Amino acid sequence: MDWFVINLLNGFSYGVVLFLIAAGMSIVLGAMGITNLAHGAFYMVGAYVGWTVGVKWGAGFGLALLAGGLCAGLVGLAIERGLLRYLYKKPNEQVLLTFGFVYILANLCLWIWGGWPRAPFTAKFLTGSMDIMGRAYPKARVAVILVGLVLAIGLWWLQEKTRMGAIVRAGMDDKETTMGLGINLERAFALIFFISAFIAGSTGVIGAQLLGVHNALGMEILLLALIVIIVGGVGSIQGALLGGILIGVIDSFGRAIFPQLAMFTMYLTMIVVIIVRPAGLLGRKI
Amino acid sequence: MEALKIDGLSKQFGGVDAVNNVSFTVNVGERLAIIGPNGAGKTTMFNLINGQLSPTSGRIHFFGQDVTALPPHRRAHLGQARAFQAISLLQKLTVLQNTLLTINGTNPHRFVIFRPMKKFEDVLQKAVDILKRIHLLEKQDESVSNLSYGEQRRLEIGLGLSMDPKMLLLDEPSAGLTKEESAEIISIIKSLKTGITVLIVDHDMDMVFEVADRILVLHYGQLIADGNPEQIQTDQRVREIYMGVEDAVDYAGTT
């Protein structure tokens, strides 16, 4: 029984990180219609900055979280304002452009931080373990689950209950009318993109304990985000959450039972979902 | 045999009834117009008949065959040709390329991989004939985006006719056209062979009453009237929907 619970918790904590990664990308895709393949690179930037602030300068986890999110957010904002805004409704160009930035950002991180990976890190007060059903379980992972769920509720509220979500959705469908209603769409877009990148960056710091800090994160995280989005469906927090938790749990149990299968349980789940429900389990039409 | 039989057709979009339990038949050779206020479900109706959308319930029979589950390309092969509300022509390709593609569409040689298109002389000749008929031959190498809106409309309808269809669906053919261009469209429709069945959706009432044998009126997805032009003009419910708006405007104007 305790084996089951431990693996379930592992699955949830990983799943929550996956959710956070996918949520940012899904928000931008669903609300703005922008495919941002650099999302994983934003995560990476956040992880590196968080490491510098939290570990190298020892400034504390909270500050590291903030710094990571902020830096990633600013990078994202710059890309959106400088380049991406000219590519609305041009999905191929968006994909290609943001993909180019994966290379650019990965190489910049390599330049600044060097090629050696950093050890996973987390908040000082969360190091050590707690007792779960007679086994020692890392406190940090439990914290991740809790934080993640809080963020999930917060994001869902933002999506459903605020004007922001509705405005951006309207704006994507009919820009002129929305702007004619006096709503500053450009600012809304910039804000949404910034928030998405900020989430990616902070998740980089949160997820550092599970996924580490290294130069290949840009692609790796992107791949995870895509799998979660394909499974859970685009454009909704619920989809990202379902996809994330599902994949996290399947992966966790998969590795526990068949360790040599690595990521294949994820891929298999993805293929099954594609065949059965091509738009994802909770997918909305974009 | 009827050209088209619509049986209890409904289409829901997440709780909204775009089309609600509509039934009607169309006879071969009939000129049928579908009218109604914006959002009444007219284009949705076309999308259901032509296959771009699947109905939530109900059946569609085309010349006796149940086509409800057939994809659009199969319906084209059965004899449907459609002009879309927003011109669907391939803008970045030339007039000639668009014509060739339309001719090939219902022809088995569209799958040929190892023979150049330009070697199909009979197809090229047919394209020239079509373009000559609609007076666009000189523009054959122009990209469609360079044509005027009226010319594009003419091309789209002309290409639809070149498919030798059993039924032509025209979705707002007069939209965006000048009076002269609309008159041109009217004369094209009037000159069509009696064997072709024509369905038109349009807001231009002059065109509708000139061209249609029969008119269907949709409102919030429901069929509320079905008759010849005189009947529709005098139908109380139809007046309420259309003229009701006018009355309100009149009233506001008098203050």
Added chain:
Amino acid sequence: METIKQDKEQVRWISRSAPYLLGVSVLVITPLFLDTYGQGLMTRFLIFAFFAMSFNIVFGYAGLLSLGHAAFFGAGGYTVALLKLHYDVNLFWITAPLGMLVAAFIAALFGIIALRASGIYFLLITFALGQMLYSLAWNVKWLNSKGMQGITGISFPDLGIAVLTLDTISFYYVVLIVFVLSSALLYRLTISPFGLSLEGIREGELRMEAIGYNTWFLKYVAFVVSGAFAGLAGVLFVYYNFFISPNHLGIATSFLPMVMAIMGGLGTFLGPVVGAGVFIFVENYASILSPQRWPLVLGTLFVLTIMFAKEGIGVYLWRLWTKWSHYFGSVKN
């Protein structure tokens, strides 16, 4: 009358083919003046030009952005490598067709999965499928030489001609022949009714369906054909590289034909060739000057191309050139 018409046809054919014949002649003659390094570079150029052309069929012509094209490239290469590693088969006439077949098979499989979706989802799924193959090659022992990632020990292919053992320059000519023949085939495809319908699908799938095209099927065929030719490029690649690794199945390699096709000019037949030429050239010098910053340079060039020269650097420069020459021409008058 007939003979005059025939003569005119012949003259027209010659004048239209002249630039191609010139190009092929350059490709035939140049390596004779280069050292083995230069010859290897030209081989690399041809292989990647071919890879980019196969990608152009699916993206430039059919409009399907596939982020997993290297899966087919690598599949072709791995087939050759595995045949050598496990069965000691090195006969080109066996390995090459088998490589293409395996690549086509993988494309057929991936196509069914990926084409369930369209637009963004298609893209994401092709990416994930490519990475899945990468993951497979990384983890499954049978797909690797002992004790390492990837397969080594490949050498030039055996052509089954007793006196002919290939070396760098003769292998180059083998590649050139394959390149020219396959390009001709692909060209025929693009000017056929099928090729035209691919362009139609790219420009407006809705209309194409309404006029009678089974667009799913056509996209699928394009996907598989394009995958088969990518596989052939992969076959040639592993014979050139003597080594294949999981990286050649993944996104890092999928990115390359994208860059080349886009920078050279999408939807033009020779654009990818130009793009490949520029790429190999720049890559060569970047690797000498600053190998660590090469991805940065590549990424930046790519971003600039997307923003300012979407139809390809070649097309952009040519337009610039025509603009300037008009300007100077009018100033002179």
